């Protein structure tokens with residue numbers, strides 16, 4: 480066997496050791512059942528791979544930490560960290576002052592792992608009538624399995640941790656998502672938020688906490704399986720939208736992949752542009768509508784077949800809000816860099832440029848002047864930054880508009896460091912203006928138990 484294919488073999492052997500199905504070749508070598516020359520080659524290849532991998536990983540991490548420290552010092556010099564935070568050695572630093580009680584998400588380990596496996600604390604339990612569910616299928620799934628509180632009332636840290644633990648998304652991506660959720664509808668000082676609509680169990684320290692399904696901040700038009708706010712409950716799963724998506728995937732070997740979503744997103748864009756008089760395709764739409772689509776084929780495949788986002792793996796999250804049977808999370812952290820790359824690719828492979836803008840009544844689409852014709856991965860990552868840093872028009876809860884210094888301190892301390900590498904023009908973003916706030920509350924799903932795509936009430 481050639482040396483290079485030996486290496487590949489060694490890699491496979493290691494990978495299968497992780498999932499406890501021993502590679503026959505590696506097992507033979509370990510048992511001493513191979514000719515000595517062959518066994519020596521096997522162990523040498525494995526050792527070399529280990530050393531090299533560790534060296535590369537270590538060097539990369541050291542470089543990352545050095546860059547973080549530099550950015551941290553710059554933030555201190557600029558007086559940006561008024562309430563603490565900042566990123567050092569790969570972990571967010573504690574907050575102070577009004578944010579002193581805000582728990583910090585913790586970086587988790589990444590490896591192929593059965594979720595939930597036989598972990599007794601994380602088996603599926605249907606939500607009870609007092610449990611809140613909303614429009615994020617994976618948050619609903621995490622709640623049904625107790626990775627976040629089963630009530631559906633979670634926190635900044637809890638959801639960011641569960642996002643890493645259950646889906647293998649990176650610390651950066653998970654902190655960003657949970658920060659966006661917290662600002663969309665939560666209570667900043669305690670970090671608490673409802674994964675659906677407004678709920679009395681979430682404190683209202685700075686002003687009313689409206690729930691993350693509050694329209695316009697994180698909840699957007701053109702969702703995959705939910706309908707636009709204008710037409711009804713934006714949190715409810717819609718079987719017809721799902722079935723249409725499934726039909727589209729059938730043109731692509733049953734894959735819920737980039738090609739299927741390139742087709743589907745153009746379809747829903749034109750549908751909303753033609754029929755929804757308040758269709759809002761602003762900067763948050765751009766970030767969220769693209770990210771949620773690429774997330775499907777980066778988070779939901781079986782970790783043992785990372786590029787296979789087929790019905791068997793995607794459907795249980797949507798139709799039953801549960802993990803598929805015998806399902807492994809992805810093995811490597813999915814970062815913001817990768818998210819940007821995937822979003823740029825999705826945009827470039829769409830058959831039509833879906834111009835950002837807004838309907839001010841039907842047949843009156845006002846473009847925003849953002850050109851999506853040649854978006855780079857870095858620009859796409861900066862769309863994510865814009866979605867959270869650009870507060871005009873705000874859709875921010877009134878309490879956050881009135882306490883914008885606190886919001887800014889939180890963004891600087893918990894979110895900005897993750898975007899440092901992209902050099903997005905964050906400092907130039909607009910502050911909330913006169914009409915920035917909206918006290919429209921979010922909604923929960925009309926009924927929270929979903930079985931085979933049908934609510935059981």
Ligand code: HEM
Nearest residue numbers: 615617642656657660697698699702703704705771774778
């Ligand atoms: C950890 C914090 C998270 C929060 C606060 C959050 C919040 C949200 C919100 C507000 C939406 C509605 C967006 C819309 O209107 O279209 C949404 C949708 C979605 N989220 Fe999450 N999310 C989180 C994590 C994740 C992760 C890690 C994934 C990975 C798969 C994910 C996958 C999705 C998908 C696929 C949708 C689209 C649902 C549909 O319309 O079919 N979310 N999420």
Ligand SMILES: *[C@@H]1O[C@H](CO)[C@@H](O)[C@H](O)[C@H]1NC(C)=O
Nearest residue numbers: 718719720721722723724726
């Ligand atoms: C999906 O395709 C099937 C079979 O062609 C068709 O009967 C059904 O109406 C389609 N569903 C939607 C929602 O488009």
Ligand SMILES: *[C@@H]1O[C@H](CO)[C@@H](O)[C@H](O)[C@H]1NC(C)=O
Nearest residue numbers: 794795798799803930931932
């Ligand atoms: C959803 O759950 C139902 C009831 O347990 C089951 O029959 C069905 O196969 C599940 N669907 C998926 C896609 O896992």
Ligand SMILES: *[C@@H]1O[C@H](CO)[C@@H](O)[C@H](O)[C@H]1NC(C)=O
Nearest residue numbers: 781783791803804805806807
């Ligand atoms: C995931 O992969 C493992 C190992 O290949 C397999 O046993 C399991 O059935 C797969 N699960 C799903 C949901 O595809």
Ligand SMILES: *[C@@H]1O[C@H](CO)[C@@H](O)[C@H](O)[C@H]1NC(C)=O
Nearest residue numbers: 871872873911912913914915
């Ligand atoms: C604020 O809203 C009012 C009423 O809808 C509108 O007349 C005004 O132009 C808005 N101001 C800004 C700065 O957008």
